[in-house]
Amino acid sequence: MNKNYFEILRAGINSTFQDLGRNNLYHIGIPFSGAMDNRNYLLANKLTGNNHNHPVIEFAYQGPHLKYHGDKINIAITGDVSFKIKNGDNLIDGECYQSFILENNNELDIISTNKSVYGYLAISGTFDLKFQWSSCSTNTKAKIGSNNGEKLSVNQKINVKKINDNFVNRKLNYFNTKIENIRVIKGTNFNYFSEESKKIFFKNEFKVSKLSDRMGMRLEGKKIENIFDTNIRSEGLIKGVIQVPADGNLIIMLSDHGTIGGYPKIGVVVSADYDKLVQLTPGSRVKFQEVDLSSAETLFKLYDLETQNLISQI
Amino acid sequence: MIKNISNLGDAALYCDFGKEINKDINTQVIKYFKTIQKKNIPGINNLTPSYNKLIISFDLKKINFNKLKKIIDNIEIIKGDSIQNKKFEIPVCCEKEFSLDIKRLEEKLKMKEEKIYESFFEKEFFCYMTGFIAGMPFLGDLDENLRAKRLDTPRVKVPKGSIGLTEQFANIYTFESPGGWNIIGNTPLNIFDSSKENKPNLINPGDLVIFKRITKENYQNYHE
Numbered sequence: 001m002n003k004n005y006f007e008i009l010r011a012g013i014n015s016t017f018q019d020l021g022r023n024n025l026y027h028i029g030i031p032f033s034g035a036m037d038n039r040n041y042l043l044a045n046k047l048t049g050n051n052h053n054h055p056v057i058e059f060a061y062q063g064p065h066l067k068y069h070g071d072k073i074n075i076a077i078t079g080d081v082s083f084k085i086k087n088g089d090n091l092i093d094g095e096c097y098q099s100f101i102l103e104n105n106n107e108l109d110i111i112s113t114n115k116s117v118y119g120y121l122a123i124s125g126t127f128d129l130k131f132q133w134s135s136c137s138t139n140t141k142a143k144i145g146s147n148n149g150e151k152l153s154v155n156q157k158i159n160v161k162k163i164n165d166n167f168v169n170r171k172l173n174y175f176n177t178k179i180e181n182i183r184v185i186k187g188t189n190f191n192y193f194s195e196e197s198k199k200i201f202f203k204n205e206f207k208v209s210k211l212s213d214r215m216g217m218r219l220e221g222k223k224i225e226n227i228f229d230t231n232i233r234s235e236g237l238i239k240g241v242i243q244v245p246a247d248g249n250l251i252i253m254l255s256d257h258g259t260i261g262g263y264p265k266i267g268v269v270v271s272a273d274y275d276k277l278v279q280l281t282p283g284s285r286v287k288f289q290e291v292d293l294s295s296a297e298t299l300f301k302l303y304d305l306e307t308q309n310l311i312s313q314i
Numbered sequence: 315m316i317k318n319i320s321n322l323g324d325a326a327l328y329c330d331f332g333k334e335i336n337k338d339i340n341t342q343v344i345k346y347f348k349t350i351q352k353k354n355i356p357g358i359n360n361l362t363p364s365y366n367k368l369i370i371s372f373d374l375k376k377i378n379f380n381k382l383k384k385i386i387d388n389i390e391i392i393k394g395d396s397i398q399n400k401k402f403e404i405p406v407c408c409e410k411e412f413s414l415d416i417k418r419l420e421e422k423l424k425m426k427e428e429k430i431y432e433s434f435f436e437k438e439f440f441c442y443m444t445g446f447i448a449g450m451p452f453l454g455d456l457d458e459n460l461r462a463k464r465l466d467t468p469r470v471k472v473p474k475g476s477i478g479l480t481e482q483f484a485n486i487y488t489f490e491s492p493g494g495w496n497i498i499g500n501t502p503l504n505i506f507d508s509s510k511e512n513k514p515n516l517i518n519p520g521d522l523v524i525f526k527r528i529t530k531e532n533y534q535n536y537h538e
Contacts, residue, residue, distance in 0.1 A: 026360040026371065027347065028515050029445035029488075029506075133511060141491055142448045144508045185323050211470060215492065231463050231481065233335060234452060236362025236369030236445070238326045245494065246466040258491070259362055260445035260452070262464060262480065268323030271374050293379060296324035300374050 004070030004125070004160040008152055012110065014060040014213070015152040016138035017129055017145065018120075020053045025133060026236065026259045030144065033137035033256050036118045036214060036278040039307045040078040044122035046314045047076035047099050047170045055129055055136040055146070057121040063110025064121075064152055068102045070160065074167050075100055075108065079119030080279075083110040097172040099124070116279040124167045128159035139256050141215060172314050181289040182273050185296055187242065187265030192228040197248075200224065201266060205285040206250060212282060214256040219286065223248030226264065234262040240269035240277075254278060272299035315342065316368075319386060321379045327370040327386060335365045335454070335482070340442050343368050344519055349392045355385060363519070364443050365452070400521045404486070404501050406435075406477055407533035412500035415465070419479070419496050422462045431527065433457050434498065439484060439523040444515055449488040449506025451517040456482050468494030475500040477525070484525075486517075499527075502536035 018041065021034020035041030035058055045054045057064070063081065076099045077083055083094040086107040094100060094108075096119075102108060113119045129136045129146035136146040143149030152158070190198065206221035230246035237243075241253045243263040252269065253261075255278075269277055270291060280286055291299065315331070322328040329346070331339050347363040350370065357377030362369040372382055408416075408431060416427055423430065439453035446452075456479060464480050469492060472478070476487040478495025485495060488506035505516045517523060528536075 023359040024351075024361070026362040026369075026445065027443075029448040029450055030514075032360075132508060142489060142506075142508065144448065149508070185321070188320065188322055188328055230466075233365050233367070233481075234443075234446070234483070235364040235367040236326075238323060238360075238369065238371050240323055245468055246464070249467075258446040260364060260443065260450075262494075265322070270323065271325050293321050293324055297374065297378055300324060304375060 004073065004163060006158040006160070007067040007069060008064055008154055008156045008158070009067055009107070010065035011152045011154045011156075012059045012064040013062045015064045016058055016140065017055050017127065017136045017147060018058040018138065019055045019136050021137045021255065022133045022135040029259050030133070030142065031139070031255065031257050031259055032239065033139045033145065034135070035120065036255050037079065037120070037275045039275050039310070040118070040120050042307060042311060043097065043172065043174070043314070044076050044078040044120040046311050047078070047097065047172065048074055048122040048124040049164050049167060049170070050122060050124070054122070055127050057152070059110060059113070059119055059121065060117050061113055063113070063119060065107065065109040067105065067107045069104060071104070071163060073102050073160065073163050074124035074169070075102055076122050076170070077110065077119060080114045080116040081110060081119040082112045082114060083108065097174050099170045115281060117281055118278060123160065125160045125163040128161040141256060170314050172310065174310055181287050182277050183270045183291045183296070183299065184242065184267040184288045185270060185291060185293060187267045189232060189264035190266055192226050192264045193244070193266060194225040194227045197225045202288055202290050205287050208280045208282050208284045208286060210282045214254055216254050216257055217252040217277070217280070219250040219252070221250070224250065224266065230264070231262050232264050234260050237261045238268070240271070240274055241265050242267045242269065252277070270296040270299055272296065272303035316346065316386070319383050322369060324379070325372055325374045327372075327379065327382055329368040329370065329386065331366045331368070333366070337440060339366050345391050349389060350386070352392065353389070355382070357382065362445065364445075400518075402517055402521060402523045404503055404523060404525050405528045405532070405536065406499040406501050406525045407528050407530055408499040409530045412476070413498050414476070415496035416498055419462055419498065423459060425459065430460060430498070433460055434479075434484070435525055435527055437524070441517050441519050441521045441523060443519055444517065446485070447488055447491045448508065449515040450485050451505070451521075451523065453484045453523050454482050456484060462496055464494035465496070468492055472497060473500065475502060477501060500533070502533050504538060
């Protein structure tokens with residue numbers, strides 16, 4: 001008996017349930033997964049009065065078009081997203097970082113993530129989901145997580161098992177900043193590459209390729225020349241690692257990445273810049289800037305403080 | 315023993331056990347992995363053992379590289395705890411539609427297809443590690459004459475069940491995924507089952523594996 005549910009009129013391009021992801025499974029080949037853009041994920045939950053590890057819907061490029069059936073519920077959308085709410089004949093333009101009420105038969109049409117990749121939809125309630133290894137996060141390649149490891153599909157129903165009481169409307173004045181540089185620590189195989197290529201890596205711009213998804217981001221640009229060995233012994237990977245296969249094109253590991261890889265690592269994106277990195281759309285230009293470990297740690301502290309600060313403003 | 319610990323980015327320790335790859339070194343890696351796993355050190359959120367490396371990922375909010383390195387430098391390895399060996403026979407069909415890179419291998423290895431398969435199916439393999447994608451076993455060691463590099467550009471999609479070769483290792487793609495190994499066949503057997511949360515992997519480090527060639531008819535009618 002689920003009287004509160006969302007009906008999916010259009011699923012969107014890659015709409016999945018996500019939370020903070022799952023830990024301690026790399027050794028059997030299961031990555032973190034979880035929301036790609038951690039800050040926007042946390043803000044969506046705070047705006048709907050949820051705790052910080054509450055499942056939300058992540059969407060990419062074009063989001064879902066949903067029709068709501070049931071008792072009044074609140075929603076919030078974060079990221080750089082255009083969306084509309086249809087209440088009878090009334091069509092309201094939605095705004096990110098602000099809670100909105102949905103009533104029975106209202107429609108929520110998430111049109112576009114504009115000049116970014118990922119956006120988040122949180123509700124003032126709890127989706128009825130299956131968890132695997134204590135996380136709902138959907139990894140569509142491994143078919144792990146809620147919704148049988150699949151992305152959302154048209155005509156499907158999403159049940160809401162609980163709606164939060166005493167909801168207070170919330171709003172945050174926040175604009176996603178656009179970035180030019182992604183900061184990087186040299187990788188463990190940095191010396192596999194020619195002097196010329198090392199310079200190119202930190203000086204040239206690279207273009208985000210269309211072949212990018214939750215597993216990885218491929219880049220196009222000047223080829224990076226390997227002068228030592230184009231293969232290494234397969235070994236562990238973490239998100240943010242930049243690998244260089246023999247063709248000289250860069251591949252950055254993202255949240256659903258393979259846990260082991262055999263291409264040399266030229267660099268690793270610092271934790272502080274990961275949320276910004278994943279939001280780069282195909283065709284965007286990216287430039288890498290070298291930082292050392294202690295600067296990266298400081299940058300992360302600043303990033304985390306800023307996130308906490310935003311959360312506390314809600 | 316760990317020869318050197320460096321940082322991989324700002325949120326992981328890169329523990330190097332030396333250049334060699336053999337069962338002894340790999341057993342050392344697994345012992346460290348098991349010890350650290352048991353100690354439940356706050357802040358560690360993932361451990362990735364491989365042939366001769368151990369990567370320890372951590373939550374930068376809770377600990378940093380220097381603090382964790384000190385802990386790992388001084389860790390005492392739990393003695394005993396030998397690795398159990400199970401034996402598996404994996405059916406493989408090598409029809410054209412499955413052996414995507416056999417021609418590439420013929421060229422690179424300067425060997426005839428039949429010789430490649432003969433050498434491959436004779437071997438008993440040791441599972442060094444699992445990963446890349448969920449449940450994928452890394453099996454060694456291939457004979458010297460079967461060792462080839464990865465594809466220059468990895469495939470965007472390798473079909474589920476594909477058997478791949480690279481350098482001294484064979485692996486099995488447990489589901490469709492990107493990948494750069496040389497594909498020589500396909501197994502109908504399910505190697506990973508996420509509904510078994512406690513034991514999702516069929517093959518685990520330390521297990522022994524042989525491959526058995528099957529016909530297309532057997533492949534199509536295969537039941538576990």
